[in-house]
Amino acid sequence: MELPFAESWKIKMVEPIHKSTREQREQWLKDAHYNVFQLPAVQVYIDLITDSGTGAMSDRQWAGMMLGDESYAGATSFFKLKDTITRLTGFEYVIPTHQGRAAENVLFSYLVHEGDIVPGNSHFDTTKGHIEARHATAWDITVDEARDTQLEIPFKGNADPRKLEAVLAEHADRVPFILVTITNNTAGGQPVSMQNLREVRAIADRYGKRVLFDSARFAENAYFIKTREAGYADKTIKEIAREMFSYADGMTMSAKKDAIVNMGGFIATRHRDWYEGAKGFCVQYEGYLTYGGMNGRDMNALAIGLNENTEFDNLDTRIRQVAYLGHRLDEFGIPYQRPAGGHAIFIDATKVLTHVPKEEFPAQTLTVELYLEAGIRGCEIGYILADRDPVTRENRFGGLDLLRLAIPRRVYTNNHMDVVAVALKNVFDRREQITHGVRITWEAPIMRHFTVQLERV
Numbered sequence: 001m002e003l004p005f006a007e008s009w010k011i012k013m014v015e016p017i018h019k020s021t022r023e024q025r026e027q028w029l030k031d032a033h034y035n036v037f038q039l040p041a042v043q044v045y046i047d048l049i050t051d052s053g054t055g056a057m058s059d060r061q062w063a064g065m066m067l068g069d070e071s072y073a074g075a076t077s078f079f080k081l082k083d084t085i086t087r088l089t090g091f092e093y094v095i096p097t098h099q100g101r102a103a104e105n106v107l108f109s110y111l112v113h114e115g116d117i118v119p120g121n122s123h124f125d126t127t128k129g130h131i132e133a134r135h136a137t138a139w140d141i142t143v144d145e146a147r148d149t150q151l152e153i154p155f156k157g158n159a160d161p162r163k164l165e166a167v168l169a170e171h172a173d174r175v176p177f178i179l180v181t182i183t184n185n186t187a188g189g190q191p192v193s194m195q196n197l198r199e200v201r202a203i204a205d206r207y208g209k210r211v212l213f214d215s216a217r218f219a220e221n222a223y224f225i226k227t228r229e230a231g232y233a234d235k236t237i238k239e240i241a242r243e244m245f246s247y248a249d250g251m252t253m254s255a256k257k258d259a260i261v262n263m264g265g266f267i268a269t270r271h272r273d274w275y276e277g278a279k280g281f282c283v284q285y286e287g288y289l290t291y292g293g294m295n296g297r298d299m300n301a302l303a304i305g306l307n308e309n310t311e312f313d314n315l316d317t318r319i320r321q322v323a324y325l326g327h328r329l330d331e332f333g334i335p336y337q338r339p340a341g342g343h344a345i346f347i348d349a350t351k352v353l354t355h356v357p358k359e360e361f362p363a364q365t366l367t368v369e370l371y372l373e374a375g376i377r378g379c380e381i382g383y384i385l386a387d388r389d390p391v392t393r394e395n396r397f398g399g400l401d402l403l404r405l406a407i408p409r410r411v412y413t414n415n416h417m418d419v420v421a422v423a424l425k426n427v428f429d430r431r432e433q434i435t436h437g438v439r440i441t442w443e444a445p446i447m448r449h450f451t452v453q454l455e456r457v
């Protein structure tokens with residue numbers, strides 16, 4: 001008999017979590033204005049709000065914390081981090097930052113100006129925010145297939161070469177760089193193929209443009225290339241990552257995802273001019289160039305985490321768990337963005353809560369229902385997160401309306417996944433009775449989903 005699959009690690013430290021009653025949750029959620037970001041974490045049983053900064057570090061990473069060099073300038077921890085990044089990516093210039101959006105802020109302060117257009121495969125919301133705040137346009141070039149949640153194709157995160165060509169043919173002079181987000185979070189944690197990265201590079205070269213990777217989940221992307229794309233099965237994750245980055249000019253990185261640290265990020269590039277242009281903004285916003293908002297110990301843990309999570313076994317354990325939750329939902333017929341993504345399952349809320357009108361935010365309503373059912377905290381990646389159009393101020397109902405269940409790395413077991421699946425099934429079973437959603441009572445002008453206040457209709 002073939003041995004079953006099991007995790008590539010064992011557990012050395014645990015943290016208790018607590019259940020609550022439905023009555024308690026009704027009150028808590030009301031107090032939180034039906035926005036799960038406003039809930040104190042102790043009121044959550046299983047927390048799938050994000051996979052960002054919520055992973056469990058390894059014993060090696062914790063050991064690295066003890067060896068942090070906290071020198072203000074020139075700390076050995078910085079050089080360890082820089083060497084690791086250069087080895088994995090080929091990028092020579094490294095600017096540490098305290099997280100991913102800080103990397104965006106520093107680099108875009110140099111690169112993005114009013115009137116610019118930044119084409120990309122589904123810009124993450126902070127990325128879009130940093131572009132739009134500079135009165136530039138985040139121009140989506142994601143493949144149309146990503147919009148059909150039930151279509152099962154291997155690389156649903158791809159950029160559409162024709163859309164990229166079209167925007168460059170018309171506006172090349174306004175494009176400071178092309179952005180490729182790996183994996184494509186907004187489209188469902190879906191990967192981008194090596195073939196697609198090559199195509200984007202070729203088009204960029206034809207127009208003399210540079211390519212920037214938003215690399216928060218690049219290792220998960222490399223895993224999908226290895227397991228799904230012809231010609232890569234026998235290559236290591238590190239070899240695949242190296243080839244991926246060979247098609248880019250630079251990267252921003254939220255290390256809170258694939259480097260499995262609680263806080264951290266960086267910019268890396270092969271171009272001296274990008275480094276020189278951005279470094280002053282690092283000093284201004286983040287800190288001196290050899291720490292950029294991070295402690296020495298955090299840079300040590302980051303370097304070790306990057307190394308560990310570009311090994312196949314760690315990624316295999318992680319991505320199989322996401323797939324496991326997907327299989328459980330399949331048993332119950334619950335529709336999600338197919339195939340299962342690298343870091344999360346994205347429930348297609350408009351296909352579940354068919355009686356809730358879009359103006360009453362189906363995915364947010366499903367987020368609320370799941371929390372009330374079992375104290376499980378997901379997160380809306382839908383109409384609220386999409387913000388209003390900066391020009392018309394209308395809600396943007398054009399995209400998908402999803403409930404994201406993001407799975408922290410090395411934190412929950414498959415028993416927890418079973419609880420999530422059954423809780424969702426219970427909500428799914430009473431979906432016909434859910435006819436009303438939520439309405440906004442207060443919202444911020446940009447990135448409203450963190451602080452929005454809602455009431456039940």
Ligand code: F0G
Pocket residue numbers: 049050051052099100101102124126127181185214216254255256264265406
């Ligand atoms: N880019 C991508 C693709 C992201 O998913 C995120 C964060 C960022 C950039 C910004 O990085 O949080 O370190 O400042 N995503 C988190 C999430 C917040 O829940 O998906 P950050």
